Amino acid sequence: MSLLPMPSPTQFGNVWYLRVRVPSDLRQAANGRVVSLPVDGAPRRATIRDFVKVSLRTSDRQVAKARFSEAHAALQGFWQTLRSGPKPLSHKQIMALAGTLRQGFIDAFDENPGAPEIWKNVLKVNRAAREGRLEPLRIVLDKDKEKQRALDMDRRCGELVDGVLAGQGIVTTPESRSQLIERCILSLSEAARVNLAKAKGDYSEDEGAGKYPEFISPRDRTPVAVSAPSLTFEGVIDKEVKRRASGMTALPLRRATEKKYRTAASEFVAFRGDDAVGTVTAKEADAWLQSMLDAEQLSNNTISQRLQNLRTVVEWARRRSLGDLFPAGNPLSIVEPPSYQTVPSAERAFTLAEARKVLEAARLETSPDMRWLPWLCAYSGARINEVAQLTAADFFQVDDQWFYRLTTMGGKTLKTAGSERRVPVHPDLEREGLIVFVTGLKGNPAKRIFSARAQGNVAEWIRGKLGITRKELAPNHGWRHLFEDVCVVGGVLDAARNYITGRVTGESGEGYGRSEALLPGLMREMKKVPSYLRAPVNKAGE
The missing domain is CATH 1.10.443.10 (Intergrase catalytic core)
Incomplete structure (x- = not known):
């Protein structure tokens, strides 16, 4: 039996892409769905057909390989979620996701909210969607009003909701999706009122945000059955070094490369106070990143590399477990590295x-x-x-x-x-x-x-x-x-x-x-x- 080749970036013109064929067992379930994959710290959406194709936004092959690894790991998590089947959202999850979307629209327009008329129109259209009259001249029979209302709300907010679900790697039921759409229209109307007030010069504290709980992504949840407390960062690196050196024509890991992974892991372990890989979360990694930025002892480029090195070690652990560890994907893939100025060549x-x-x-x-x-x-x-x-x-x-x-x-x-x-x-x-x-x-x-x-x-x-x-x-x-x-x-x-x-x-x-x-x-x-x-x-x- 021949082994399938490992997937790698594909070049179109001068730009590298992730282009991966949909697994045969998921072709029907995945067709037409939207998936969001991390590329250089930002989500990139793609509609699934026979392939998933996402630009890696670089013409440099080595950079593309690193970005491909991160995006491909997230895609594998999405396939696993899809195989598990759609899961209904709890009421708390729906509220939390709606709150996330609400806050995103408030933050995006905080500095420049624009003219009041913009937000008045948003409120008007949202209200029309909730009442099933996006097209006011359409005549709708009483028995069809609920159906028309659902269609109008989907037209108004469905794409946004699909983007939110894809970004979190969530595959949910049609019922939960419909409930989330309705709640999001309400939360977006709240965001429009906040932005309207700002457009009029009122930057009072937003008191409505407190009712929304914090959303905890499935990728951030601490694994239970596969937490493997005995699996340490040091042990993962040791096994990778041994694996790379195995075989008659092996290509061992360079000592300098090994050292950089050990440095990143040991510093993170010291910050976190725990050497267990199986319980690591994105929030811990983000807090570590922020602590390095606050200390101002390392350049932003170096900090970004430390984060990437830690992410790689976690990915080694995930791959060696053959999917048992972090089945939804590398939890550090959503941690955004800091931006930095490059030194001209x-x-x-x-x-x-x-x-x-x-x-x-x-x-x-x-x-x-x-x-x-x-x-x-x-x-x-x-x-x-x-x-x-x-x-x-x-x-x-x-x-x-x-x-x-x-x-x-x-x-x-x-x-x-x-x-x-x-x-x-x-x-x-x-x-x-x-x-x-x-x-x-x-x-x-x-x-x-x-x-x-x-x-x-x-x-x-x-x-x-x-x-x-x-x-x-x-x-x-x-x-x-x-x-x-x-x-x-x-x-x-x-x-x-x-x-x-x-x-x-x-x-x-x-x-x-x-x-x-x-x-x-x-x-x-x-x-x-x-x-x-x-x-x-x-x-x-x-």
């Missing part, structure tokens, strides 16, 4: 003056980390953790020209499978003495050339000894941005540049350099990369 890159300072200083170093890693990064745009794994055996010749492999073989790790590549050694590196250094290494050729802490060593050397402390600069990743720019200056083909730097774009050009026959052409492109230094070089490589 040009600010994160080395300036040419900074690059020359680093490369000239590297010539005076005896440690392989500081002597060669800046030069390798400068002439490849590679991530420093990639080149820091190089061994002497990774260097090879084709037609007297030198290359090196960036590979996952031998327990090495790369950011993505598409990052596997063979990089030409730039002539400047040969003139510096890199090949003399590599071929002169003694001992096991499969032994790594650089230290396990190479990335930190180089960053500290640049910040400390060299005094390049510009806040925006990424002291290791800055070569990646600069190299791409000098490739453009030198006229390097886009396909070659993307291949050398290990960028995954989803285009056919990613096949560049995959076979040995194309390596000489790849070298021709590398030779187009201009030199950073014009000063004489130390040919002995010392």
Whole structure:
């Protein structure tokens, strides 16, 4: 029996989508329903046909994969809810959902309520819907008045209600839906009166909100049968690390990646005071997020990454339980990460003056980390953790020209499978003495050339000894941005540049350099990369 492939994002044009076929057992039940899935912290609605298709709102494949994972987890929860069948809503749930919609309309217009006439008209139309006379000229027999009233209320508020239900992952009965529609029309009329008062200049406290209870989403409820108190965050990460390392051709989790998950989990556990995964709630995660924002010790981007890392660990636990844990979906998928300002690529890159300072200083170093890693990064745009794994055996010749492999073989790790590549050694590196250094290494050729802490060593050397402390600069990743720019200056083909730097774009050009026959052409492109230094070089490589 063959295994079905794991679903993954699908690209249409430049944008990535979640596009998933509806399970065969749910085609009839799901057809025409609306589902709301989280994408980058915001709900995205889709009407279900043969497929569920939702834009992931990005052209970046790696970002799309992260967003797909979150949205797909929520979709699996929806399928489970649908399989369980529609559940009636309690009176308290109906009131709570209506209150949520009411408050949403009040909050949306709090700053600018608009003209009073807008809200007067809303009240008029709502009243007409409740009385079954949205079309006042229509003649309705007495026996059909209730039916017409239900139709008019559905026309007025049905789509809104379906959106609220979809957003909460709720599949309910027609009776409960009708009751919720009627209650929502009443609550929206209350919201219109509040907004009307504001439009007239009256911002008095809204006293009507107190009667609505807080809605507790099914995704926020503490699991009972599957809470598994013995399942800890630390244990979940341990099992994932072991799973990734299992098998003859396994791709282990990178130590740095493992560390970031452990950091996020341990900080959340310390805040929460409980290491059990099975009882985690969205409210706890949101409170943790808010505490980090209030402390103002981490950037919003870092806080957003911590939340995503915690969400991933919970998702590991959910998937390893095969649906027993959090069957309605990852409870953290609805926690909205903070917004943040990104640093422009040009600010994160080395300036040419900074690059020359680093490369000239590297010539005076005896440690392989500081002597060669800046030069390798400068002439490849590679991530420093990639080149820091190089061994002497990774260097090879084709037609007297030198290359090196960036590979996952031998327990090495790369950011993505598409990052596997063979990089030409730039002539400047040969003139510096890199090949003399590599071929002169003694001992096991499969032994790594650089230290396990190479990335930190180089960053500290640049910040400390060299005094390049510009806040925006990424002291290791800055070569990646600069190299791409000098490739453009030198006229390097886009396909070659993307291949050398290990960028995954989803285009056919990613096949560049995959076979040995194309390596000489790849070298021709590398030779187009201009030199950073014009000063004489130390040919002995010392």
